[in-house]
Amino acid sequence: MYPESHRSPPARIVAVGLMGSAWVFILVLQIARGDQVFPASLGIVALALWILQVALTRRASRTFVWLAWVMIVLGAFAGPATSVIGAIPAISGMLVLTRDSQIPIKRGTAGLCLGILGLALGALGDKADVVSSIGCLAGLLLVFLFGLLRRQSDAVEAAERASLEDRLAAAQERARSAAVEERTAIARDLHDVLAHSLGGLTIQLDALSAELESGKYEAAIARSVQARTLASSGLEEARRAVAALREPMADLDHGIESNIKAHRDMGGSVTVDLEPTQDLSSQANGVFSRGLQEFLTNARRYAPGETAHVRLARDDAHYRLSVSTPRTLRVQTSTGGGFGLQGVRERAEAIGGRLTIDDGNPFVATVEVPHD
Known part of the structure; x- marks a missing residue:
């Protein structure tokens, strides 16, 4: 027919x-x-x-x-x-x-x-x-x-x-994929900026409330100063993120130093073992800085009062940043877990790296990226 x-x-x-x-x-x-x-x-x-x-x-x-x-x-x-x-x-x-x-x-x-x-x-x-x-x-x-x-x-x-x-059709699909990737990146950055600063602020305010109830007014005043400092720091970081993330990431040493300082300011304890970095790309720098931020936040949340151990090492092909803490509280730790670890994993995989979780005692989170 x-x-x-x-x-x-x-x-x-x-x-x-x-x-x-x-x-x-x-x-x-x-x-x-x-x-x-x-x-x-x-x-x-x-x-x-x-x-x-x-x-x-x-x-x-x-x-x-x-x-x-x-x-x-x-x-x-x-x-x-x-x-x-x-x-x-x-x-x-x-x-x-x-x-x-x-x-x-x-x-x-x-x-x-x-x-x-x-x-x-x-x-x-x-x-x-x-x-x-x-x-x-x-x-x-x-x-x-x-x-x-x-x-x-x-x-x-x-x-x-x-x-x-x-x-x-291919151009429309690429545009759609780019939009999805952009939304995912924005979600990661919002989590990195707001979740950590607001989470730390919540901890400080809880501690402030407990000290006021106990009559420890001087400690409460000191805690309120720390909370205000943390809020100002979070606001400044949010402003930097809203600037479209166009400025280059600061060097890794500065990123590690600022994260460790913030961890200690919020009452955390940490030891550091770092090897020199010479050929680390800006993308890898961003992965490590955000990864360390997430790992230390989890350490404060799930192992309060314990010392976190930060180690940065390299081999012939990769840099590895790991944070280990004694396991004091049972939490969900699958590789498909919360948005924080998921964001770290996405950042690492985007440049050929990966995120691994050793759910033992100690609990060890490791992110690795290739070097030039």
């Missing part, structure tokens, strides 16, 4: 009807003069079929193709004896068979063979004109080749449109 398509537009139906009617009138005059009655009659039939095909059938339908074949045979037969006028529907039928990409090319080839056969039979008539016969043959061949070229051109245009649609 041939695929269904729309009927011919009204303007084309009217144009074909007017032209066909004019040529039918010319052929009727030939018949009235008794000149080439049989070929002229076949030409009229072919013209009538052409009008019928355009007006009543759907393009590329089975009826459409069969009418085109009959038009080609009858028109080719009538052409040599009617000064090519009878061959006009044959040429039209040949064009639509080869031009329309919905019609298999073998149908157009079959139409060309039928046209040559009808033309040969028409050329054998007593009053067939040699020049008209050659003109009809040339017309069929030229229209056949022209139809093939247009079909190929349509195929190229369709392929280009499909390629353009694919590129647009």
Whole structure:
């Protein structure tokens, strides 16, 4: 079955009807003069079929193709004896068979063979004109080749449109992925900035409340000063994050120093064992700084009062930053856990590193990144 398509537009139906009617009138005059009655009659039939095909059938339908074949045979037969006028529907039928990409090319080839056969039979008539016969043959061949070229051109245009649609779809997908990545990065940075500072502030305020209830007013005053300092520090860090994270990350030593100072200011205890870093990229620097921040926050939360051990070492391929603490409280520690560790993992994996958790005693969190 041939695929269904729309009927011919009204303007084309009217144009074909007017032209066909004019040529039918010319052929009727030939018949009235008794000149080439049989070929002229076949030409009229072919013209009538052409009008019928355009007006009543759907393009590329089975009826459409069969009418085109009959038009080609009858028109080719009538052409040599009617000064090519009878061959006009044959040429039209040949064009639509080869031009329309919905019609298999073998149908157009079959139409060309039928046209040559009808033309040969028409050329054998007593009053067939040699020049008209050659003109009809040339017309069929030229229209056949022209139809093939247009079909190929349509195929190229369709392929280009499909390629353009694919590129647009790929660009939209890249934009969507970039937006998702950007939202993920913003979520990580908000967590890094707000969760840690607000979490530390909560601890300070809880301690302040306990000291006030115990009547330790001097300690409470000192604790309130620490809470205010922590709030100011968090506000300043938030401002830096809102600045779109465009400024380069500070050097690793400064990042480790600031994180350790913040940990101690909030009552934590920590020891440090660092190897020199010389070829650490800014991305790796950011991973280590955020990783250390997250690890020390977890140490304060899940092992309060215990000493955290920070160690930075390297081998031939990687730098490794690890924080170990005695396990004093059972918590969820799967690698798909909270947003903090998840953010550290995403940062590390983005530059070819990884995050590992040893859920033993001591509890050890390690982030490693490749070095140049």
